[in-house]
Amino acid sequence: xxxxxxxxxxxxxxxxxxxxxxxxxxxxxxxxxxxxxxxxxxxxxxxxxxxxxxxxxxxxxxxxxxxxxxxxxxxxxxxxxxxxxxxxxxxxxxxxxxxxxxxxxxxxxxxxxxxxxxxxxxxxxxxxxxxxxxxxxxxxxxxxxxxxxxxxxxxxxxxxxxxxxxxxxxxxxxxxxxxxxxxxxxxxxxxxxxxxxxxxxxxxxxxxxxxxxxxxxxxxxxxxxxxxxxxxxxxxxxxxxxxxxxxxxxxxxxxxxxxxxxxxxxxxxxxxxxxxxxxxxxx
Amino acid sequence: xxxxxxxxxxxxxxxxxxxxxxxxxxxxxxxxxxxxxxxxxxxxxxxxxxxxxxxxxxxxxxxxxxxxxxxxxxxxxxxxxxxxxxxxxxxxxxxxxxxxxxxxxxxxxxxxxxxxxxxxxxxxxxxxxxxxxxxxxxxxxxxxxxxxxxxxxxxxxxxxxxxxxxxxxxxxxxxxxxxxxxxxxxxxxxxxxxxxxxxxxxxxxxxxxxxxxxxxxxxxxxxxxxxxxxxxxxxxxxxxxxxxxxxxxxxxxxxxxxxxxxxxxxxxxxxxxxxxxxxxxxxxxxxxxxxxxxxxxxxxxxxxxxxxxxxxxxxxxxxxxxxxxxxxxxxxxxxxxxxxxxxxxxxxxxxxxxxxxxxxxxxxxxxxxxxxxxxxxxxxxxxxxxxx
Numbered sequence: 066x067x068x069x070x071x072x073x074x075x076x077x078x079x080x081x082x083x084x085x086x087x088x089x090x091x092x093x094x095x096x097x098x099x100x101x102x103x104x105x106x107x108x109x110x111x112x113x114x115x116x117x118x119x120x121x122x123x124x125x126x127x128x129x130x131x132x133x134x135x136x137x138x139x140x141x142x143x144x145x146x147x148x149x150x151x152x153x154x155x156x157x158x159x160x161x162x163x164x165x166x167x168x169x170x171x172x173x174x175x176x177x178x179x180x181x182x183x184x185x186x187x188x189x190x191x192x193x194x195x196x197x198x199x200x201x202x203x204x205x206x207x208x209x210x211x212x213x214x215x216x217x218x219x220x221x222x223x224x225x226x227x228x229x230x231x232x233x234x235x236x237x238x239x240x241x242x243x244x245x246x247x248x249x250x251x252x253x254x255x256x257x258x259x260x261x262x263x264x265x266x267x268x269x270x271x272x273x274x275x276x277x278x279x280x281x282x283x284x285x286x287x288x289x290x291x292x293x294x295x296x297x298x299x300x301x302x303x304x305x306x307x308x309x310x311x312x313x314x315x316x317x318x319x320x321x322x323x324x325x326x327x328x329x330x331x332x333x334x335x336x337x338x339x340x341x342x343x344x345x346x347x348x
Numbered sequence: 349x350x351x352x353x354x355x356x357x358x359x360x361x362x363x364x365x366x367x368x369x370x371x372x373x374x375x376x377x378x379x380x381x382x383x384x385x386x387x388x389x390x391x392x393x394x395x396x397x398x399x400x401x402x403x404x405x406x407x408x409x410x411x412x413x414x415x416x417x418x419x420x421x422x423x424x425x426x427x428x429x430x431x432x433x434x435x436x437x438x439x440x441x442x443x444x445x446x447x448x449x450x451x452x453x454x455x456x457x458x459x460x461x462x463x464x465x466x467x468x469x470x471x472x473x474x475x476x477x478x479x480x481x482x483x484x485x486x487x488x489x490x491x492x493x494x495x496x497x498x499x500x501x502x503x504x505x506x507x508x509x510x511x512x513x514x515x516x517x518x519x520x521x522x523x524x525x526x527x528x529x530x531x532x533x534x535x536x537x538x539x540x541x542x543x544x545x546x547x548x549x550x551x552x553x554x555x556x557x558x559x560x561x562x563x564x565x566x567x568x569x570x571x572x573x574x575x576x577x578x579x580x581x582x583x584x585x586x587x588x589x590x591x592x593x594x595x596x597x598x599x600x601x602x603x604x605x606x607x608x609x610x611x612x613x614x615x616x617x618x619x620x621x622x623x624x625x626x627x628x629x630x631x632x633x634x635x636x637x638x639x640x641x642x643x644x645x646x647x648x649x650x651x652x653x654x655x656x657x658x659x660x661x662x663x664x665x666x667x668x669x670x671x672x673x674x675x676x677x678x679x680x681x682x683x684x685x686x687x688x689x690x691x692x693x694x695x696x697x698x699x700x701x702x703x704x705x706x707x708x709x710x711x712x713x714x715x716x717x718x719x720x721x722x723x724x725x726x727x728x729x730x731x732x733x734x735x736x
Contacts, residue, residue: 117598143600151598157591161705168588172600174581178613181580182573188580195581213707235599 067095070239070270071116071147076125077294078115085111087294089125093239098261098271100281103291109274110152112291113241117149118142130238144172148237150228152244152274158217162208165216165227166199169234173198202230206260222253229260239270246277258284282306408704413658417568424557433556439668440560440567441624446648446664447574447657448617453646454655454703455578456610457590458508459516462523463645466615468530468637469499470622475542475632476535485548485627489620496619497612499526504611508604523642531634541633545626563624570617575657577613586610587655651692653699662700 071093078086086108093099101109114120116127118139127135134142143149148169157165174195180188203212206226210219216227225245232240245261246254254277261284264271275281281288282302290298290305298305406412419426423436445467452460473495474488507518530536537543550558577583585606588596597603626632644667652663670688674681692700 119594119597138602139594139597140600140602143598149598151595155592155595155598157588157595159591159705160587161707163707164584164587164705167584168596168599168601171581171585171588176581178577178580178582178609181582182576184576191581215705231599 067097069093070095070130071272072126072128073112073116074126074128076112076115076122076127078111078120078122084294086115086122089291089294089296091289091296091299093270093272095238096265096268096270097286098265098273098284100273100275100285100288101291102275102278102281102288107291108294109291110243111294113149113243113272113274116142117147117241143235146236146238147241148232148235148239149241150232150243150245152247154221154224154228156216156224156228156231159215162203162210162212162214162216162219162227163196163199166202166231166234167195169202169231169236170195170198173236198234199230202234203227205233205263206230207256222249225249225253225257226260229264233264233269237269239272240264241272243274244276245273246275246280254280407658407701420564420568421561423564424560428554428557430556433560435669435672437556437560437563437624437628439665440563441621441628442645442648442668443661443664444567444570444621444624445618445645446652446660446667447571448614448621449645450649450655450657450660451574451577451586451617452610452614453649454653454660455583455586455590456607457586458607458610459513460519460611460614460642461516461639461646462503462519462521462526462642463614463618464637464639464641465503465519465523465526466496466499466618467622467625467641468526468634469495469615470619471626471632471637472530472536472542472622473619474623475545475626478546478626479542479544480535485546485623489623492619492623493616496615499619500612500615501608504608504615508607508611520639520642523637523639527634527637530637537633539634541631541636542626543631545630545632547627547630559628563628566620566624570620571657571661574617578655578657582606582609590655647689651689651699653702656699656701656703659699659701659703666700 069092073089073091076086076089077084089108089112091099101112103109111120115122115125116134118134118137118141121136125135126133129142129145129147132145134145134147157168174191176185176188176191179185180191200212206229208219208223208226208230210223216224219227225248229240229242229245232242242261246257249257258280261271261273273281273285285302287299287301288305289296298308300308420440424433445463448466449460449463452458452463470492473492474485477483477488477491478485503519503522507515530541531539547555547559548562551561553561578586585596585601586609588599588601589603589606593603596606625636629636645664648663648667649660650663651666652661653659671681671685674684677684696702
């Protein structure tokens with residue numbers, strides 16, 4: 066078994082009275098693809114935000130390659146080799162595609178303000194490196210659009226991939242992807258699947274939050290199931306399929322034919338359905 | 349009630365509604381993206397490179413910038429009247445202030461309403477050291493830089509940890525504090541200010557010509573420096589922070605340090621502009637650094653085009669020269685000035701010469717050489733367009 070890259074122990078974070086993440090414990094090993102699944106509001110994104118430092122966990126520990134990174138500054142955690150994407154696209158919309166990906170190379174560039182003002186050879190070397198690396202990763206994720214265009218003018222599917230390219234340009238040991246397939250069509254999902262495999266082949270550990278169970282089952286080495294901030298299952302896709310929790314069953318059966326109700330076994334009437342969707346707690 | 353589904357609060361927010369089907373979700377998300385795309389072509393700030401006219405290419409070329417610099421340096425040969433040189437020197441100093449504020453507001457997106465404070469710090473530090481301590485003017489420059497950096501850290505250090513508009517309010521207060529302090533201290537000459545401030549030397553020229561040339565050289569260097577700073581690693585980081593602080597942080601960019609760097613750099617530009625101002629005026633007093641200055645400098649940045657160096661230079665020229673050109677209108681001139689500014693902002697909200705985030709192949713640039721290594725398409729680039 067390969068080495069543990071990320072070790073999360075008893076991670077908890079609460080907002081007001083809501084326990085978003087409750088004693089989450091899991092490990093990510095080198096080069097594996099781990100999916101975190103669970104209903105909306107299960108605390109998946111909150112867990113991501115705790116790991117990457119955007120939220121400060123109230124208790125628990127996060128260790129990355131043996132270093133304790135609990136509650137560290139996001140920039141420092143990113144500099145250690147964790148890159149992430151966001152649930153909603155968080156690209157630098159006004160800037161060019163290339164500039165967006167150059168953000169990933171930032172921590173690797175060796176130049177200072179005086180190099181930039183004086184255009185020293187060091188400046189030109191490092192700018193060339195930033196450009197070459199950015200092109201390399203844009204090629205890797207397969208961006209065919211004009212890279213000198215503003216990124217917000219790209220089609221949505223390509224923007225998603227630019228965000229992954231930006232994270233990869235950081236040369237991370239671990240990549241956290243928050244719902245990378247959201248809003249993608251069937252073909253784009255197929256491409257994403259292939260891309261995830263190629264990323265995994267580079268030896269980068271991939272942690273994925275995803276709702277598309279087809280994709281999850283296809284790509285994952287291991288699946289962690291969250292519900293109400295608690296981990297309710299952890300195993301290979303085969304194990305999860307063989308011994309699914311209630312909502313996983315419903316999830317797999319319910320998609321993509323109609324509305325999925327994770328917590329209510331039966332919601333017979335359309336009116337009730339609407340109310341249930343507005344106030345999920347009052348069944 | 350106990351099994352209330354916990355909502356994930358904060359950063360990401362808009363999860364698709366829980367109960368919607370995958371199809372509805374997909375339609376919503378794709379729909380929004382498509383609407384954004386369809387609308388993108390209509391917004392005034394998006395210009396495709398295909399539409400670049402020969403004129404706009406010529407304007408964006410570094411040769412045009414060089415020509416402007418040559419004209420600026422040759423002005424005393426073209427027209428050496430005392431009045432011309434005086435307003436030209438004022439305009440140059442104003443350009444320096446505007447490109448300095450552009451680093452803070454335009455590149456990094458930090459709204460600074462008290463920029464005149466750094467202008468005052470520079471002017472008073474140089475004025476005090478030159479008059480009271482008898483230092484030659486050039487020797488005061490390191491002290492001015494130190495004072496500006498210290499001012500930047502004192503005001504930026506605590507406030508840049510905050511997001512949004514708190515910074516604007518605090519900087520507004522800071523600008524006033526500096527002015528009122530100058531008004532009440534003895535070393536700054538109180539309400540009378542400092543006078544008899546020497547110049548850098550006359551180099552055997554007429555005094556105002558010498559001052560003009562010194563100012564022109566410093567300002568040209570400052571404009572080049574600010575433009576180049578906007579394009580390197582730090583300049584990119586400033587733009588990343590402006591566009592999305594969280595995403596920048598997730599890329600390993602220490603956003604607080606980056607913002608502080610922008611603030612301090614802006615402070616240094618402001619401080620050095622203050623030295624030029626003190627030399628040019630030979631006397632400085634607190635009313636020279638009131639809020640109107642901060643507002644006018646910000647106006648120049650917004651009018652010209654935030655984040656665009658040539659735009660900001662044009663904006664500064666308009667703001668500083670237009671009242672002079674309108675002198676014939678006598679009492680009406682500030683009214684007309686205001687109306688013209690409003691008209692420009694209505695018809696060109698993005699500024700006179702807005703920032704265009706285009707990239708230029710290295711082979712087209714004056715410096716460097718294309719070395720390849722990228723992919724086969726147009727992306728083999730290194731420096732972005734010179735005029736931004």
